[in-house]
Amino acid sequence: MSGMIKTIGGLLRQKKVSCAELTQAYLDGIAKDNSTLNAYVRVTADRALETAGAVDRKIAAGEPLSLLEGIPMTLKDNISTRGIETTCCSRILKGYTPIYDATVWQTLQKQNAVLLGKTNMDEFAMGSSCETSCFGGAANPFDTGHVAGGSSGGGASAVGGNLAVYALGSDTGGSIRQPAGFCGLVGLKPTYGAVSRFGLIAYASSLDQIGPICKTVSDAAAVFETISDRDPMDSTSVGRKESVLAQLEQKPDSLTIGVVKEYFHGVEPQVETALQEAVRTYEKLGAKIVELSMPAISYALPVYYILACAEASSNLGRYDGIRYGYRAEHYNSIHEMICKTRSEGFGPEVQRRILLGSYVLSAGYYDAYYKKAQNLRGAVIRGFEETFAQCDVILAPTVPMTAFPKGFAEQDQVQTYQTDICTVPVNIAGIPALSMPCGYDRKGLPIGMQLIANRFEEKKLLQTAFLFEQEMAGEIYRKTEWGCRQYA
């Protein structure tokens, strides 16, 4: 698979299609399908066409194009864009237009990335179905009666529904990988610190990481290579420029794949079968398979919800109606104004997590919850260190099931939290992981396979994924429609 970015870039360079035509085709697609998918919450058509015009002028002048130049894409609605409303799909940020650009968007703008719009998400990235969005959920392109997943559901819905070539999402506990898994896409959560978080509206600062959602592994490599770098504006950024794309086709020297049994507890049979099939494929491709155990995984879910909610309760304290965004209409005092603004502006899931987070940090409960969770975070990190001493890459399900039907998440929050079990350990440890399709269930919904590597081993991770994709392309992509087909 050469990837959509390379293919479309080639068409632009060969002048088989102009960037304006390409952009307009995507805008037409959005006009036609977005009412069904609800992938976009804001479309930036004028700006997209303006950028496309600039790219076309460069092509006409014979100037070389950079990797992502002229490629139509989207940003999750929690990535700050100067002059474009950015709301985290929350009523409380209604009308908030950033006065500065997130570092990733600065980088992409320099490359003339064509921004089609901002995509739907769970409110402040809290959710697994995109349905906590104040704009309503995004639909799964494979079956619009099912959710696209969350929280970066809009990005996955847009890319899966051919309404964008790639999307940038954010992943705090699986928010890139889970929707990618649900929509049959490749979603990469880079190492914590590999991509600048500056301008990403925080949910849980020690877990959040920006990454791409794409159709293919090579697209993910192209976007990752562009956005990963050290950023002086982000003190936790430790990224470095690394060329991944050029070495994607290199087979890793030796490949030991770890199958950690705890990842398979409670996994739906169809998902388990598809993953066992994937393991056999790797074996056939020459990988060594080792079965491993990592008991610390059982701590991951409570650790995640305690830490994420604690940080969120602090990060979301600033939305008080004083400086920007929504403000309650009727109040008699500043105290009442802040209380009413927050009660009216935040949805129930966000309020639940703020309360939970405030509780676990409060005097008297701190040691029992937050401190214990921090200690167990260490146990999870050590668990991965021990596991990676025995293998190169871990193969696991992305989600124990395929896409939920709409309304499922709302019915049982605790059960929905539990579906994050396979994705959260990676965020707790700050390591990179990727989800890619490895088959379909009987309803025709995609099954996601998760590959996990050690810190800063994105190259190995992407090479391992590419290997599988090359072998299985015909099989796993048989149901995805190619957005670029009409130009090929």
Added chain:
Amino acid sequence: MREYELVAGLETHVELSTKTKIFCGCTTEFGGAPNTHCCPICIGLPGVLPKLNRQVVRYGILAGLATNCKINPVSKMDRKNYVYPDLPKAYQVSQYDKPLCLDGAIELDSGKKIRLTRIHIEEDAGKLVHERGDTFVDYNRGGVPLIEVVTEPDFRSIEEVKEYVEKLQLLMKYIGVSDCKMQEGSLRCDVNISVRPKGSDTFGTRTEIKNMNSFTFMTKALEYEFERQVDLLENGEQVIQETRRYNDATGETESMRSKEDAHDYRYFKEPDLVTIRTSEEEIEELRAMLPELPDQKRARYLEMGINEGDTAALIRSRRAAEFFDEAAKGLKMPKTAAAFIVGQMFSRYSTEEQRDAWEVSITPTQLHELCELVESGKCNRNLAKTAFDKMLDTGKSATEFLSASDLAGISDEQLCEICQKVMNQNSDAVQSYRNGKESVLKALVGAVMRETRGRADASKATGLLIDMLKKE
């Protein structure tokens, strides 16, 4: 009535004089139109991240070294969560359980040591402005770096509190980490105060008085609060643990919030910043940058024979003290230089700020030259004083104002002749003196000085006259 003793501990916030704020590039300058020294970072817009200004850490370490603290090789920033409109992120980035500096002390003149628990770095909040019946927020001060200096409850009198604050203020100015202008709020104190019967060794219930930014208010507030607590106990009532503030209009302290309403700050490590590591090399580099501190200067000046008064005056301004050090280098009697500075230079400044600014027209070398002329006896003190005033006015050297004859001096022989001449011209006075009216001596000395246009050494002339008057 029993006798009571005050027990107090201080938390002092000192605004650091770094050029830029603690987490962004905005200026820390005082004043400015509201909300003009701000950016997305210091007003906490969604998505921004802090970037620690290393100079703040270095200033914090300097403050720690100047107060004999241990410097923590590994410290961290924490979030202190509370809601107030002047705090745009709803948390203050501060240090909780791993402060930059620990276990220091400041010694009072009595030799008593006030122990410092810790010094930590943090960001300041904005300011509420009440105008036209409405409330506005000015975030210019938001993100200005502070250190908080926390003492043990070691104070036993208001005088000790005052002396400590003055010493701390002077120290911080000396090491150049803060201008400590109380009227601009760059030094503010919270005092924890309790009372107990004299001789008791248990602590009473304390109250905390917040945000005092002048010595006058602080003294008044502490006096009032001490009396209030004593009255409560004397009337058989109890002191309630609470936070209070001083109301200048009533001259009283009033309750702000009780212990039950105390904030639960929900401290946790600031996840957007990394651990602060300080190497032994950096600490040593900073230690080497410390100037001679006020207490060290004081000891040295007294050793040099400078009187208590001049010593105290000199060390109150680092620049004045350094001017003195430069001027006094190599002088036999450095107190001459001290007297010139304290007597004639300080009197030219009407405020402490002016003295701190130390804008002087002459160089230390020029003062040194003048002192040498005095020491060698070439120029007497009176002439030198007059010349020094002119030097300060013009910036010119002493020789510009002293003629060759001024500097020639008068030989003992010449002085004898002049004294004789004066005695001859004032025979009445001479007779009066000899009849026992010794007060006329002054007039005779004055006449000698006039005759010599002030060049004569008055004390020498006096001695000589007495000898001659008695002789005949």
